Amino acid sequence: MAGSPVEQVASSVSTGGGGDEFGYPHGHLGHLTPEQEKALGEFKIFLGDKGLYKRAQAGGKASHEDWTLLRFLRARKWIVEDAYKQFKDTEDWRKANQLEVLYDTIDVEAYEETRSLYPQWTGRRDRRGIPIYLFQIRHLDSKTVANYEKKAESTSASLAKTDGSTPEKLLRLFALYENLTRFAQPLCSAMKDRDNAETPITLSTNIVDVSQVSLRMFWNLKSHMQAASTLATAHYPETLDRIFIIGAPYFFSTVWGWIKRWFDPITVSKIFILSAAEVKTELERFIEPRNIPKAYGGELEFEFFDRPNVDPRIKEAITWEKGHTDFPRGPAYWVPSEDLNTLELYAVGRQDGKERREKICSIPSPFPKVEEPAVAAVKEEHEAKVEAAIEGVKTLSVSSSDDKPSTAEISEKVAAAAVPEAAAEEQKPAAIKA
Structure with a gap:
């Protein structure tokens, strides 16, 4: 069937085009079921108890945005304890490898060299407002990859201190994931010319072109791509929606057997292999022709290695600073302005050995200023249970002395109502308690 998943796996995540029960934006901010709202609130409380989340204070912001927390909940099918474990592992990994420092101080040329080996943002969005990336694997020949890895391991591209267990070549890759979550996604979120404009992207x-790639080349890339995919799935969950594989050779079923073992079932369910006859029709279901590269039947002038051909609508929404008219080479990220009404883009990284921090432009902020209704709802429910428990104690206190519970039993009932998690603590695996 045209456009069918390679291997359909039932999941409660965004795999559809918006019309099916679980398609985007279901499970995303502004489109949560009551159960999902409750899970988000419980997740915040759980993380707060573990010292991993701080609520927004007056005039400030929370330590982590709701849409970030939701990525972990969706990835772990809304099971709070499972989401906590992945979130904690990610926070520990980020701290051990100083991801913030890495992105702030990575050499611009090293960043661009890494960017040329991985998916490229085309500068465009799909029909839902999600950024479109193109990846042409044929450019990753063994010589290119070997030279890159040798250079990456012999020189440190940033001032970050690492844990020593994550190779330098992969840390550079994660600078690109930081760019996705801190540059491309906030930019696309700020654009209001889309359905569900209140929902952050x-x-x-991803369009993945595997044409002109031999079985030997796939084999040579196997360990490189497996390591990258494993870490990305672990630490940047739910950042992929549709993945369209184009130009698959006759032996691709063998390659697919390797690839699907690198990803969790949720990610596998999002990967679609298109025949030559399906490419144009299927891509146009999700992407306007003007935003599809010409090589795949669209109208967009864009080749792999090109700088992003930024959507004119995006450029029109931007207020440029100091003569800039385009986004910079190298790392950059958006930060909220002091009044929280705009996002300001800063180019960072090191150029010619010197750290840069230059304001490039600004755009109206898409993000809500108050994001705590889920926590409030959960707390309200907890308080109601406490009140009910206290009323129960009052009733017991006027009953006959033979039926009257002990002081210890009364305290236990109120404590269990006040902190529901405490009653379940002993049922948690040791790894969750730690």
């Missing part, structure tokens, strides 16, 4: 749509 936390995904990407």
Whole structure:
């Protein structure tokens, strides 16, 4: 069937085009079921108890945005304890490898060299407003990859201190994931010319061109791509939506057997292999022709290695600073202005050995200023249970002395109502308690 998943796996995540029960934006901010709202609130409380989340204070912001927390909940099918484990592992990994420092201080040329080996943002969005990336694997020949890895391991591209267990070549890759989550997604979120404009964009749509790639080349790339895929799935969950594989050779079923073992079932369910006859029709279901590269039947002037051909609508929404008219080479990220009404883009990284921090432009902020209704709802429910428990104690206190519970039993009932998690603590695996 045209456009069918390679291997359909039932999941409660964004795999559809918006019309099916679980398609985007279901499960995303502004489109949560009551159960999902409750899970988000419980997740915040759980993380807060573990010292991993701080609520927004007056005039400030929370330590982590709701849309970030939701990525972990969707990835772990809304099971709070499972989401906590992945979130904690990610926070520990980020701290051990100083991801913030890495992105702030990575050499611009090293960043661009890494960018040329991985998916490129085309500068365009799909019909839902999600950024579109193009990846042409044929450019990753063994000589190119070997030279890159040798250079990456012999020189440190940033001032970050690492844990020593994550190779330098992969840390550079994660600078690109930081760019996705801190540059491309916030930019696309700020654009209001889309359905569900109140919902922040936390995904990407990917066109993966595997044409002109031999079985030997796939084999040579196997360990390189497996390591990258494993870490990305672990630490940047739910950043992929549709993945369209184009130009698959006759032996691709063998390659697919390797690839699907690198990803969790949720990610596998998002990968679609298109025949030559399906490419144009299927891509146009998700992407306007003007935003599809010409090589795949569209109208967009864009080749792999090109700088992003930025959507004119995006450029019109931007207020440029100091003569800039385009986005910079190298790392950049958006930060909220002091009044929280705009996002300001800063180019960072090191150029010619010197750190840069230059304001490039600004755009109206898409993000809500108050994001705590889920926590409030959960707390309200907890308080109601406490009140009910206290009323129960009052009733017991006037009953006959033979039926009257002990002081210890009364305290236990109120404590269990006040902190529901405490009653379940002993049922948690040791790894969750730690």
